[in-house]
Amino acid sequence: MKSLHLVVFVLFILLFTACDDKKKNSNEILKYKNKTIVIIAPNFDKAITGPIRKEIKEFEDRTGAKVRVVSPSWDDMIGKIKESFTDKKINYDVFVVFSSWGGSLLGNGHAAEIPEWVKKEIEWDDILPIYKNQVLSWNKKYYFLPYDGDCINLYYRKDIFENEEYKKRFKNEYGYDLDIPKTWAEYKDIAKFFNGWDWDNDGKIEYGFAESRKKGYGTMFEFFARAAAYAKYPDKKEFYFDSNMNPKINNPAFLKALTEYINIMKYAPPQVTNFEPADVRQSFIGGDVAMILDWADAGAMAQNSKESIVKNKVGYAKLPGSNSVYNSYTKNWDVRYNNPSSISGNWVIVVNKDAVNKELAFKFAAYMTSKKMTSKYVPIGSSGINPSRYSHLQTTNLELWERNDFSKESAKEYLDVISKSLSNKNSVVDIRIPGADLYYATFNKYLNKAIKKEITPKEALDLTAKKWNEITKKLGLEEQIKLYKESLNE
Structure with missing residues (x-):
């Protein structure tokens, strides 16, 4: 009899919950029906914008709103x-x-602060502190909602590194054991x-590594990931500039990093100067290189891309250090091991402070x-969405990862390394102040010339520093100093 009462009680709760959810959805449809929000997002096929396009219909059905x-x-x-900041005819409700x-959104007063109800809706406490505090x-x-959490790590051919013959040969040649590189x-x-x-033994010549070297953000961010070991002092937040906006980019640490960054290209595929991140991933999952640097996309693609021949042969590691x-x-080199993480390249969702339908915009962002x-x-490499939450990194239940072609062992190793990188208190983030695009475009130009050995x-680096000073002066030195400190939460 007690069992019957329990069954009836459970059915009542389920029915009540279903009715409550239905009522809630009906209320939302009445509230948002015929309202439209406009989202600006990059024209990517699968990554970042792809999931948004896939999920719009469900949101529209749930709310009665229209999303363009x-x-x-x-x-x-x-x-x-x-x-859109200056043309009143253009109004984007949501920026991806x-x-x-x-920084351009905040510096121009266009980003809306995240309300408490949105934090509750997205389970704010689940978001990793490194993203909350630095991104x-x-x-x-808080103005930015966490869509894609990025960090650059090392991916290597675990099966090749563990080959006993290769381990002996390496030790004979270099005098130490072949293992995950701890330094550059x-x-x-x-x-x-x-x-x-x-x-x-596939009858083809392979290469030592691949990294992005084609002109673009990927190449810059991978350079900064290397430079961090030499230039990101553990006890300081500043990296690109000092606290007075004087560029650090041409100091001895960045020079050492760039010199190495160019010299090592001889151990990459001959076409490496044309490699973007997508080409780096392809060279790795195609079995052409022993190591790559990349965001978390590479680790997922190695397991679930149809083109991958390295499934369950991949090792994961933090970036090398110095x-x-x-x-x-002090203008001195300090002898201490330094191993910063690089969390450059994150994608965030921002609601326009002047959005016509701000609540609906936040609803979609959430x-x-x-x-x-x-x-x-x-878990899907092509989505471009990488871990940013505690729940993304938990390893007690790996069913979702297994459904996306990870073995339990691979998923655990992959998530453990990302977790270690994202728990590092010493890290490098993007330039986030107004004019960031100008600073990056300048460095992009001269970095590319150095890679091509034109300079x-x-x-x-000297040319970059000179131009950065000119950009800062044009935008207003005092204002840039203020915004730079704000971007570092100081």
Whole structure:
């Protein structure tokens, strides 16, 4: 009899909950029916904007609202955003942006602070502190919603590294054990060792490593990931500039990093100067290289891309570090191991402070950045959505990862390494102040010239520093200093 009562009680609760959800949806439809929001997001096929396009219909059905997506090309995105600041005919309710573009929104007063009801809806406490404190906040207030949490890590051919014959040969040649590189010097040795011979016995020549070297954000961010080991002092937040907006970009640490960054290219595929991040991933999952640097996309694609021949053969590791770090305050190299994380390239969702339908805009932003939605996409390499939450990194239940072609062992190793990178208190983030696009475009130009050996590394960095000073002066030195400190939450 007690069992019957229990069954009846459970059925009543389920019926009540279903009715309550139905009533809630009906109320939302009445509230938002015939209202429209406009979203600006980059014109990508699958990554970042792809999931948004897939999920719009469910949101429209749930709310009765209409969602329109404007998708400029990558190159046109920041220009279109800035154009909307001055043209009253253009009103984007929601911005899907690179975190480095966030400064333009905030500096011009166009970002709405996240309300408490939105934080509750997206389960704010589940978001990792490194993102809350360094990506989502500005002047200790929150304006950015976490869509894609990025960090750059090392991916390597675990099966090749564990080959006993290769381990013996490596030790004979270099005098230490072949293992995950702890420093960039070891990374170079391993790249050199595996370069130019058929180490997987497929009848083709393989190479030591691949990284992005084509002009663009991917190449810049991977350079900064390397430079961090030498130039990001552990006890300081500043990296690109000092607290007075004096560029650090041409100091000895960045020069050392750029010199190495160019010299190591001899151990990559011959076409590496044309490699973007997508090409780097393809070279790795196609079995052409022993190591790559990339965002979390590569680890997922190695397991669930139809083109991958390295499934369950991949090792995951934090970025290499350095046994010394440059102290730009004392102008000396300090002998101490330095191993910062790089969390550059995050995608965030921002609601326009002047949105016509601001509550609906926040509703959509919360829908796309929710725990449920992002968890659906993080195991899928092509989605461009990487872990940003505690729940994304939990390893007690790996069913979702297994459904996306990870083995339990691979999923656990992958998530453990990302977790270690994202728990690092010493990290490098994007330039986030107004003018970030101008600072990056300048460095992009001279970095590319150095990669092509049209100018020396020193010339590239000196020219960058000079132009950065000019940009800062044009935008207003005092204002940039103020905004820079706010972006660092100081």
